[in-house]
Amino acid sequence: MASAAAPAAADSTLPPALEQLRHLAGELRFLLPGVRVGEARETTKEFDRETFWRRFREAAMAVSRAATTLTEVFSRLPLPSPQETQKFSEQVHASIKAIIAVYYSLPKDQGITLRKLVRSATLDIVDGMAQLVEVLYITPTQSPENLISYNSVWEACQQVPRIPRDNKAAALSVLTKSVDLVKDAHEEMEQAVEECDPYYGLLSDIEEDNSDNHGDEEDILGCPSNRDSYWSEEDQELIIPCLALVRASKACLKKIRLSVAENGKKDQVAQLDDIVDISDEISPSVDDLALSIYPPVCHPTVRINIHQKYIYTWNNSYRTPTECWQKTSDLPKVCKTCIRFKEGT
Numbered sequence: 169m170a171s172a173a174a175p176a177a178a179d180s181t182l183p184p185a186l187e188q189l190r191h192l193a194g195e196l197r198f199l200l201p202g203v204r205v206g207e208a209r210e211t212t213k214e215f216d217r218e219t220f221w222r223r224f225r226e227a228a229m230a231v232s233r234a235a236t237t238l239t240e241v242f243s244r245l246p247l248p249s250p251q252e253t254q255k256f257s258e259q260v261h262a263s264i265k266a267i268i269a270v271y272y273s274l275p276k277d278q279g280i281t282l283r284k285l286v287r288s289a290t291l292d293i294v295d296g297m298a299q300l301v302e303v304l305y306i307t308p309t310q311s312p313e314n315l316i317s318y319n320s321v322w323e324a325c326q327q328v329p330r331i332p333r334d335n336k337a338a339a340l341s342v343l344t345k346s347v348d349l350v351k352d353a354h355e356e357m358e359q360a361v362e363e364c365d366p367y368y369g370l371l372s373d374i375e376e377d378n379s380d381n382h383g384d385e386e387d388i389l390g391c392p393s394n395r396d397s398y399w400s401e402e403d404q405e406l407i408i409p410c411l412a413l414v415r416a417s418k419a420c421l422k423k424i425r426l427s428v429a430e431n432g433k434k435d436q437v438a439q440l441d442d443i444v445d446i447s448d449e450i451s452p453s454v455d456d457l458a459l460s461i462y463p464p465v466c467h468p469t470v471r472i473n474i475h476q477k478y479i480y481t482w483n484n485s486y487r488t489p490t491e492c493w494q495k496t497s498d499l500p501k502v503c504k505t506c507i508r509f510k511e512g513t
Contacts, residue, residue, distance in 0.1 A: 182250035189242070189305035192257045196264060196298035203291055208283070209272045217333065220274060224286070225328055227267035231293055232325040234263040235300055239318045242304045243311075260301070264294055279335025280441045281342060289331055292324040336432050339440040342448065343425040349451040350421055353458045354414045360462065361407065403465045410461055410470065417450050 183191070238256050241248050248256065271290040274283055300317040307313055332338040399407065424447060432440060453473075460470045 182254055185242075185247050185250055185253040186305045186308065188250065188253045188257050189301050192260060193298050193301040193305065195261060196294060196301060199264065199268060200291065200294055200298070203268055203271065203287065203294060206272060208275050211273070211275075215275050215278065217278075220270070221333060223273075224267070224270045227263070227270045228293065228325040228328040230263040231267055231297060232322055234260045235297060235318055235321040235325075238304065239300065239314060242308050243314055245309055247308060260297065264297055267293060277437065279338060279437045281444045282332065282335045282338040285331055285338050285341070289324070289327055292327070293321065296321040296324045334434045335437050335440050336428070336434045339428055339432070339444050340425060342444050343421065343428060346447050346451050347418065347421045347425060350414065350418045350454050353451075353454045354411075354418050357407075357411055357414060357458050357461065361411070399463050399465065402467075403461075403463065406465065406467060406470060407461050410457055410474070413474070414454055414457065417454055421447060421450060 182188070234256075238260055241252070241256060247253075267290060271286055274286055276283065296317070300314075300321050303311075303313045303317040332341050424443060428440065428443065457470070457473045460466070460473045
């Protein structure tokens with residue numbers, strides 16, 4: 169009798185299933201700051217790239233399996249017993265700790281750019297699992313939120329095999345993303361100019377032909393009379409060099425990416441990281457510049473974005489703000505960073 173009562177007594181000491189999930193979600197959230205700022209663990213062992221990626225893939229698969237099991241058992245009634253929940257929670261926690269440990273085993277000398285990509289993938293997995301656990305204890309049994317959260321974890325785990333395997337491949341991946349972002353910004357700016365230029369000309373004609381009937385401007389061809397919705401002639405003169413700067417940035421990033429692809433070497437870890445650091449600042453600067461030229465245009469804001477944010481990126485290493493502003497049709501000399509690869513140094 170005493171032995172039969174022991175399991176029941178053990179069960180009674182465990183928190184209810186949903187309370188255990190709430191506690192697990194908190195534990196997973198607690199791990200996130202350490203991953204964001206954590207350093208690689210020192211080791212005397214020689215780094216084995218193939219072993220690392222195999223372990224990372226296996227760890228991601230283990231997380232995916234744990235997420236699948238947890239979602240299945242908490243998406244139907246009856247919910248698992250406290251003892252069963254403890255087992256599932258331990259599996260989830262162990263799988264998350266394991267993938268974090270694999271990330272920590274990637275040395276800094278393999279490249280900061282590569283480590284950032286691996287860290288980002290690890291954070292997506294840990295954060296996704298924490299969100300899944302939170303959703304399961306808030307809305308247990310089948311719900312759209314459960315499936316959405318589970319899919320987020322599954323997709324994050326599926327991204328692991330697609331991560332670049334070395335720092336050169338990682339640099340090319342980041343540079344390609346920067347090129348695409350700047351290209352999108354440039355296309356949006358050109359589209360805005362195409363849409364607003366005819367608009368401005370039409371309004372100018374309307375104002376000349378209807379100088380003594382200003383109140384009817386809103387009704388003519390559906391054109392609003394609010395000048396906040398279009399560019400003035402002075403605005404357009406300012407936009408021309410802004411577009412040239414963005415165009416030069418796009419061309420420059422493409423040349424950097426091409427040079428890294430053709431001449432970069434996998435063992436040029438620090439040089440690749442330096443190029444990515446510089447290039448990584450361009451896209452946010454372009455975004456700030458693009459946003460500042462939409463009507464109504466504040467000219468001081470545009471010039472601040474150009475001189476203090478945008479050209480500062482180039483000027484840090486290669487050009488003065490004045491020279492870049494006056495010769496916007498020239499390719500910015502940030503491309504000189506590629507010379508080291510062309511020379512094979």
